Amino acid sequence: MRTAYHQQLANLTTQLGDMCALAGVAMKRATRALLEADNVAAEQVIGDHERIVALRARVEKEAFALLVLQQPVASELRAVFSSIQIIADVERMGALAVHIAKIARREYPNHVLPAEVGDYFTAMAKVAITLGDSAKSALISCDPRQAGLLHEQDDAMDDLYRELFGVLIDREWPHSVSAGVETALLGRFYERFADHAVEIGRRVIFINSGVLPNEDEISAY
Amino acid sequence: MRTAYHQQLANLTTQLGDMCALAGVAMKRATRALLEADNVAAEQVIGDHERIVALRARVEKEAFALLVLQQPVASELRAVFSSIQIIADVERMGALAVHIAKIARREYPNHVLPAEVGDYFTAMAKVAITLGDSAKSALISCDPRQAGLLHEQDDAMDDLYRELFGVLIDREWPHSVSAGVETALLGRFYERFADHAVEIGRRVIFINSGVLPNEDEISAY
Numbered sequence: 001m002r003t004a005y006h007q008q009l010a011n012l013t014t015q016l017g018d019m020c021a022l023a024g025v026a027m028k029r030a031t032r033a034l035l036e037a038d039n040v041a042a043e044q045v046i047g048d049h050e051r052i053v054a055l056r057a058r059v060e061k062e063a064f065a066l067l068v069l070q071q072p073v074a075s076e077l078r079a080v081f082s083s084i085q086i087i088a089d090v091e092r093m094g095a096l097a098v099h100i101a102k103i104a105r106r107e108y109p110n111h112v113l114p115a116e117v118g119d120y121f122t123a124m125a126k127v128a129i130t131l132g133d134s135a136k137s138a139l140i141s142c143d144p145r146q147a148g149l150l151h152e153q154d155d156a157m158d159d160l161y162r163e164l165f166g167v168l169i170d171r172e173w174p175h176s177v178s179a180g181v182e183t184a185l186l187g188r189f190y191e192r193f194a195d196h197a198v199e200i201g202r203r204v205i206f207i208n209s210g211v212l213p214n215e216d217e218i219s220a221y
Numbered sequence: 222m223r224t225a226y227h228q229q230l231a232n233l234t235t236q237l238g239d240m241c242a243l244a245g246v247a248m249k250r251a252t253r254a255l256l257e258a259d260n261v262a263a264e265q266v267i268g269d270h271e272r273i274v275a276l277r278a279r280v281e282k283e284a285f286a287l288l289v290l291q292q293p294v295a296s297e298l299r300a301v302f303s304s305i306q307i308i309a310d311v312e313r314m315g316a317l318a319v320h321i322a323k324i325a326r327r328e329y330p331n332h333v334l335p336a337e338v339g340d341y342f343t344a345m346a347k348v349a350i351t352l353g354d355s356a357k358s359a360l361i362s363c364d365p366r367q368a369g370l371l372h373e374q375d376d377a378m379d380d381l382y383r384e385l386f387g388v389l390i391d392r393e394w395p396h397s398v399s400a401g402v403e404t405a406l407l408g409r410f411y412e413r414f415a416d417h418a419v420e421i422g423r424r425v426i427f428i429n430s431g432v433l434p435n436e437d438e439i440s441a442y
Contacts, residue, residue, distance in 0.1 A: 060433070064302060071292050081285060086306045169399045178390045180398040181405040188406065212281070 005070050008062065012083050015059050018188060019052055019090045020200065024132015026052075026097035027193060031125035033104035034186070035118050037111050045101035052094035059087050079142075082203040086139070089196040093132070096189045096196075103186065112182055114175045120164045124190040127157045131197040139202045142187035147201035147208075157194035162185050226291050228284065233304050235278050238357035240273055240311045241421065245353020247273075247318035248414060252346035254325035255407070258332050258341050266322035273315035280308050296428060300363075303424040307360070310417040314353070317410045317417075324407065333403050335396045341385045345411040348378045352418040359425045368422035368429075376414035382408050 026045050033042035063083050066072060071082055103112055108122070131153050138146035164187045168180050195216065206212040247266050254263035284304050287293060294299055324333055334342065352374050359367035385408045388394070389401050427433040 057433070064298070066304065067288065067298060068294065071288065077285070077288060081288065081305060085300060085309055088306055090308060165402075168402055173398045177394045177398050177401040181386075181389055181401050184402040185405055185409065188409070212278070 004067075005072075008066055008070070009072070009079060009154035012059060012062055012066070013079065013139055013142075015055060015062075016083055016086050016090060017139040018065070019055050019059075019087075020093070020132050020139065020197070022048070022052055022132070023090055023097060024129040024135075026094055027100070027126050027128035027132070027190070030097040030100035030104070031121055031221075033101050034112060035121055037104065037107070037109055039105060039108040042101040042105040042108065045097050046105070049094050049098045051207075052091055056087050056091045059083065063087070065191035070197075075210075078207045078210060082207050083130060086200050086203050089199045090135075093193050093196045096193045099189055100186060103182065112179075113186070114179055114183070117164060117167060117183055120160055120167075121190070124157060124160050124187070127153055127160065128190060128193050131157070131194055135197045135200045138201055142160075142204060142208050144205045144208050147204040150198050150201035154194040154198045157191055161191040226287075226293075229287055229291070230293070230297060230300060233280060233283055233287070233358055234363075236276060237304055237307050237311065238281075238360045240276050240280075240308075240313070241353050241356035241360065241418070243269070243273055243353070244311055244314035244318060244414075245274075245350040245356075247315055248321070248349035248353070248411070249346050251318040251321035251325070252349075254322050255333060256342060258328070258330055260326060260329045263326040263329065264324040266318050267326070270315050270319045275311055275422055277308050277312045280304065284308075296431075299428045299431060303428050307421050307424050310420045311356075314414050314417045317414045320410055321407060324403065326422065333400075334407070335400055335404070336390060338385060338404055341381055341388075342407070342411070345378060345381050345407035345408070347384075348374055348381065349411060349414050352378070352415055353372065356418045356421045359422055363425060364427050365426045365429050368425040371419050375415040375419045380411055382412040 026048060029041050030036050030045045033045060063080050066080050131150060134146065134150050134153060137143075138150060164183065168184055173180055202213055247269060250262050251266045253259050254266060284301050286299050352371060355367065355371050355374060358364075359371060385404070389405055394401055423434055
């Protein structure tokens with residue numbers, strides 16, 4: 001039989017995992033708002049973010065209460081300790097989706113991006129939703145190999161971002177400077193989303209092993 | 222007489238404060254690297270970041286040890302709890318300075334930015350160093366009014382970022398798309414630096430009061 005304490009710890013992890021998956025979904029929806037000038041999708045991402053913010057406040061309170069009331073030790077303390085940092089990363093992942101949705105909403109009914117970069121964003125959104133799901137799996141399983149997968153997916157995102165940047169910088173960009181600037185900043189939001197997911201993976205490795213790997217080491221898992 | 226425990230808590234805060242000030246200095250130096258194509262300054266920022274990374278690892282270990290050995294309660298637990306989040310913000314502030322320095326180094330001996338935007342970056346660097354110092358003061362004093370100052374300084378940064386963006390988007394930008402993209406991304410690094418400093422201010426208010434203000438509320442302090 002599980003104690004109430006272990007149930008609280010498990011709830012904390014489940015909620016963090018759910019937030020990761022929600023952030024991935026938000027990113028996918030924000031990308032639709034962006035590429036299809038879909039204002040309903042944009043509004044939904046912006047409205048839904050309240051749920052992530054509310055979850056953040058709740059999870060923080062629960063983590064704090066666990067420290068006060070249960071004084072966890074060893075891997076359980078590492079789990080609570082890490083949840084305090086993970087919560088900031090995952091809220092930021094959701095906030096990045098909101099940034100994208102707000103840019104789409106501001107320009108509606110116009111399209112923000114030139115059609116030729118659309119495929120990069122579709123591909124980056126696909127990686128983002130995979131990252132959200134993988135971060136959730138890594139948290140729930142507390143498996144370092146799952147955490148290592150996040151690093152591979154981040155590499156895929158970095159490759160896409162670099163290619164997108166190549167289109168902007170190296171070739172003849174036939175569009176306006178302002179379209180170029182928007183494309184670069186939007187691309188960066190996807191790249192940062194992936195970085196936060198990798199950070200969550202590092203924390204999972206810490207919960208599991210007690211050692212926080214640096215960014216290069218995580219790929220070894 | 223202070224106990225060893227209180228000394229450890231005070232050390233934690235002092236180290237966090239020192240890291241904030243270091244991040245501000247790094248930002249100022251990175252700006253010099255950028256605006257004067259000063260590769261020595263760029264290398265120094267990149268090399269010095271190791272100190273921030275090492276401090277981060279040490280502070281995390283100390284915070285963890287405090288939770289294990291001392292089981293702090295009330296405002297002291299809030300201080301340790303918050304330090305776990307602050308450490309991530311301040312390391313990110315340092316990492317943003319490194320991003321700037323690396324762009325300057327990559328383009329050396331060329332200048333990355335068109336001369337006409339130089340003044341914006343000089344002004345943003347000035348705000349950044351003030352933010353680093355203010356974050357340090359807020360942490361050491363644990364004074365909500367000091368934390369509120371960070372919000373005002375962030376407003377100044379936002380204004381500069383918006384003006385810079387106006388130059389890029391609204392007027393006729395006479396330079397290349399690639400110079401426009403670099404200007405936008407670099408500007409964003411300063412803006413994000415300020416956001417992280419404000420986040421530290423929110424945490425100071427939480428340590429002081431037990432209530433985490435949202436981003437709008439912090440200005441009321």
